[in-house]
Amino acid sequence: MIFATGSYPAMTSVPFDKKSKLYFLKSMDDAIKTDEFLKTAKNIAVIGGGMTGVEVARIAQERGIQTTLIHRNKNLLNDYLDEPASHLLESWMNAEGMRLLLNTEVTEIGFDEENTIIQTANGQKIPVDGVIFTIGFRPNSYLLNQQVELGDSGAVIVDEYMQTTCPDVFAVGDVSTTYVNLLGKSYYLPHASDAVRDGEIAAINLLAPRQKINSSQGTYHVPMNNLVMAMTGITIRQAVDAGYDADAVHLLNEHLDGHSPSNIWMIYERRTHQILGLQCIGKTSDMAEYVNIFSLAIQQELKIEDIEFTDFYFEHGYKDPRGLNRILARLVRENER
Numbered sequence: 001m002i003f004a005t006g007s008y009p010a011m012t013s014v015p016f017d018k019k020s021k022l023y024f025l026k027s028m029d030d031a032i033k034t035d036e037f038l039k040t041a042k043n044i045a046v047i048g049g050g051m052t053g054v055e056v057a058r059i060a061q062e063r064g065i066q067t068t069l070i071h072r073n074k075n076l077l078n079d080y081l082d083e084p085a086s087h088l089l090e091s092w093m094n095a096e097g098m099r100l101l102l103n104t105e106v107t108e109i110g111f112d113e114e115n116t117i118i119q120t121a122n123g124q125k126i127p128v129d130g131v132i133f134t135i136g137f138r139p140n141s142y143l144l145n146q147q148v149e150l151g152d153s154g155a156v157i158v159d160e161y162m163q164t165t166c167p168d169v170f171a172v173g174d175v176s177t178t179y180v181n182l183l184g185k186s187y188y189l190p191h192a193s194d195a196v197r198d199g200e201i202a203a204i205n206l207l208a209p210r211q212k213i214n215s216s217q218g219t220y221h222v223p224m225n226n227l228v229m230a231m232t233g234i235t236i237r238q239a240v241d242a243g244y245d246a247d248a249v250h251l252l253n254e255h256l257d258g259h260s261p262s263n264i265w266m267i268y269e270r271r272t273h274q275i276l277g278l279q280c281i282g283k284t285s286d287m288a289e290y291v292n293i294f295s296l297a298i299q300q301e302l303k304i305e306d307i308e309f310t311d312f313y314f315e316h317g318y319k320d321p322r323g324l325n326r327i328l329a330r331l332v333r334e335n336e337r
Contacts, residue, residue, distance in 0.1 A: 015108050109131060174195060183234065219231070232277065259283065262324075
């Protein structure tokens with residue numbers, strides 16, 4: 001048996017008035033209802049500064065809707081980006097007219113005759129036409145509760161063959177855990193590309209264990225209008241918490257016209273120069289292609305010098321055309337002097 005029961009949106013524990021306009025995003029129906037709401041909305045709030053929250057907030061702002069993005073952490077995308085990359089993203093979103101309320105806790109959502117009213121822990125009252133919640137997902141694992149072992153966030157623990165602790169039961173996609181080699185643990189990381197991989201691996205192993213799944217690096221690409229954001233691996237904070245002697249180097253490489261900056265941070269281990277993560281944010285359309293290369297490098301436990309002189313295509317149009325693998329390797333050596 002293969003369980004592919006997916007996930008559901010994390011629900012708010014904040015008390016709210018039943019008349020307030022609240023929207024959650026998961027299914028196609030959710031997307032259609034939210035889109036209909038946005039067609040007439042003038043002023044909205046998005047609660048949650050993760051991947052979905054940032055993307056939805058930018059979409060709404062680009063439609064001419066005054067958007068307030070509320071996040072309980074002090075930085076956007078704090079599970080995916082270190083502070084320098086987060087600060088750059090925040091500055092661009094501010095420049096687009098977004099109102100960012102970071103390190104802000106929502107305590108109550110009410111309703112008056114016209115507006116949904118958001119109340120925060122620091123006493124703010126924010127009137128909006130409606131609220132879109134993007135505070136994450138939870139595994140739909142209830143059917144297997146007390147029948148197989150559950151792990152992080154209640155997700156079903158699976159081995160490298162996608163098998164649960166019950167030998168004849170497999171679990172895939174958003175209902176299962178994902179093993180991260182760099183951290184040496186399994187986590188709940190709902191992610192479309194991992195879900196597709198999980199399903200194929202489980203199908204191969206139904207009759208006998210034939211194919212192990214490769215570790216996840218947490219490789220993401222968030223294509224947004226006029227902004228490219230992509231990442232793989234772990235952040236410095238995660239690396240230090242896991243015991244690595246980690247550091248990072250930053251590369252800014254612009255097109256010759258100066259209007260398409262590529263900001264890339266690489267996290268690495270000082271002693272070995274092993275690649276631990278890559279964070280990309282900028283305006284250059286092809287920048288995200290590198291995260292797949294670095295995901296493979298992390299999976300193979302390569303150091304930056306292992307790919308320094310790899311045959312990558314020539315970087316036309318940049319102020320420095322050598323390619324980021326060579327530039328990053330040089331920056332690491334300079335950083336370690």
